Amino acid sequence: MAIGSGESVTENPPIVSNPCRSPLFPDSGTEGTFPTHPHTQVIFRNMRIAISTGGGDAPGLNAVIRAAVLSARTRGWDVLGIKRGFAGLLGEDEIVPLTTDSVRGIAGQGGTIIKTTNRGSPFAYPIQKPDGTWTHIDRSDELVENARNLGIEAIISIGGDGSLKIAQQLAAKGVRVVSVPKTIDNDVAGTITTFGFDTAVNTAMEAIDKLHTTAESHDRVMVLEVMGREAGFIALHAGVAGTADVILIPEIEWELDKVCEKIMQRDASGKRFSIVVVAEGSKPKGGNESIIGASLPGQDRRLGGIAERLGYDIQRVTGKETRSMVLGHLQRGGSPTGYDRLLATRFGAAAVQAVADKKWGQMVALQSPHLVTIPIDEVLRETKRVDPKHDIVQTARMIGISFGD
Numbered sequence: 001m002a003i004g005s006g007e008s009v010t011e012n013p014p015i016v017s018n019p020c021r022s023p024l025f026p027d028s029g030t031e032g033t034f035p036t037h038p039h040t041q042v043i044f045r046n047m048r049i050a051i052s053t054g055g056g057d058a059p060g061l062n063a064v065i066r067a068a069v070l071s072a073r074t075r076g077w078d079v080l081g082i083k084r085g086f087a088g089l090l091g092e093d094e095i096v097p098l099t100t101d102s103v104r105g106i107a108g109q110g111g112t113i114i115k116t117t118n119r120g121s122p123f124a125y126p127i128q129k130p131d132g133t134w135t136h137i138d139r140s141d142e143l144v145e146n147a148r149n150l151g152i153e154a155i156i157s158i159g160g161d162g163s164l165k166i167a168q169q170l171a172a173k174g175v176r177v178v179s180v181p182k183t184i185d186n187d188v189a190g191t192i193t194t195f196g197f198d199t200a201v202n203t204a205m206e207a208i209d210k211l212h213t214t215a216e217s218h219d220r221v222m223v224l225e226v227m228g229r230e231a232g233f234i235a236l237h238a239g240v241a242g243t244a245d246v247i248l249i250p251e252i253e254w255e256l257d258k259v260c261e262k263i264m265q266r267d268a269s270g271k272r273f274s275i276v277v278v279a280e281g282s283k284p285k286g287g288n289e290s291i292i293g294a295s296l297p298g299q300d301r302r303l304g305g306i307a308e309r310l311g312y313d314i315q316r317v318t319g320k321e322t323r324s325m326v327l328g329h330l331q332r333g334g335s336p337t338g339y340d341r342l343l344a345t346r347f348g349a350a351a352v353q354a355v356a357d358k359k360w361g362q363m364v365a366l367q368s369p370h371l372v373t374i375p376i377d378e379v380l381r382e383t384k385r386v387d388p389k390h391d392i393v394q395t396a397r398m399i400g401i402s403f404g405d
Contacts, residue, residue, distance in 0.1 A: 058196025059336035060344035067348025191365035208242030225307030254404025
């Protein structure tokens with residue numbers, strides 16, 4: 001079916017016409033249709049929504065897009081894809097139609113078919129000046145005007161804390177936005193978990209499994225650095241599941257001597273190898289986070305390098321041969337796990353339902369066993385971090401895992 005055809009995707013649903021105004025722009029008119037029976041599928045003809053994916057990619061993005069598109073098309077809505085975050089609405093990339101054919105077979109694919117970026121906030125868009133230096137300008141009014149001209153009536157924004165902040169600012173300008181939480185770091189408040197996290201944990205766990213065999217063969221200490229920024233969820237979950245000996249996370253400041261003490265205790269007991277899992281944002285007591293060079297304009301600082309530094313210090317103090325490894329973007333790539341596919345699919349369908357219910361300025365969230373919507377303002381009011389008293393941390397301690405404290 002061609003976009004904008006206005007044809008129903010169900011056979012003769014019992015509906016009645018009901019003129020309604022555009023949810024995004026009150027001065028435009030959009031024809032709507034509503035069911036006459038509680039079990040009849042809700043159909044809205046000629047409504048147009050757009051989908052954006054922003055921030056770092058995460059396994060499951062395509063599953064969200066697929067579910068949102070299929071749910072929207074079932075209602076008879078048109079769907080547009082804003083490529084590369086919001087760049088497509090600023091003339092820096094494309095706006096593409098998303099149809100049932102567009103999303104066929106993509107649920108198991110990593111990445112996002114509409115691309116993403118972590119350096120294109122319309123409220124602080126990076127612009128290079130003639131002298132080569134960079135500045136940031138507010139292009140949000142341009143974005144809103146372009147959305148109006150395209151007849152976009154609501155936006156589903158899929159992203160982490162940065163994208164949520166943009167959605168919050170757009171909502172303040174009157175744009176009708178619904179957000180879907182996306183991050184492998186699992187650091188978005190208000191939701192038990194985010195899609196992509198389970199896949200990242202499994203990728204890290206599999207790496208730990210492989211490091212075990214080579215570490216034991218050579219009686220080495222292996223230090224694995226995983227993502228997570230200022231949150232230690234990936235390191236904690238993968239470290240416990242992968243039976244690491246030491247787990248270092250941002251929420252618990254650690255001491256090098258305590259880390260080395262654990263390693264030497266194992267050595268003395270005949271276990272001459274050790275596995276250390278360290279989150280990229282962790283730091284020693286009284287120390288600073290490890291930063292890799294300068295970020296590109298519009299990007300946040302780049303965390304990393306802690307594994308190499310820690311590995312050098314462990315070898316210096318213990319005298320044991322130590323190797324370090326950075327898992328890096330392998331955690332963002334590949335096919336999502338079954339859990340992430342299911343959660344992403346639920347989120348995508350729930351986002352469309354939230355649009356239908358006019359839950360503007362809200363984010364869909366998992367609060368088991370249900371999906372709910374919560375105001376983006378509430379989500380951004382707090383940061384989600386590992387609770388040092390959480391039962392997973394306590395379980396790790398009880399089975400002998402050290403946190404370096």
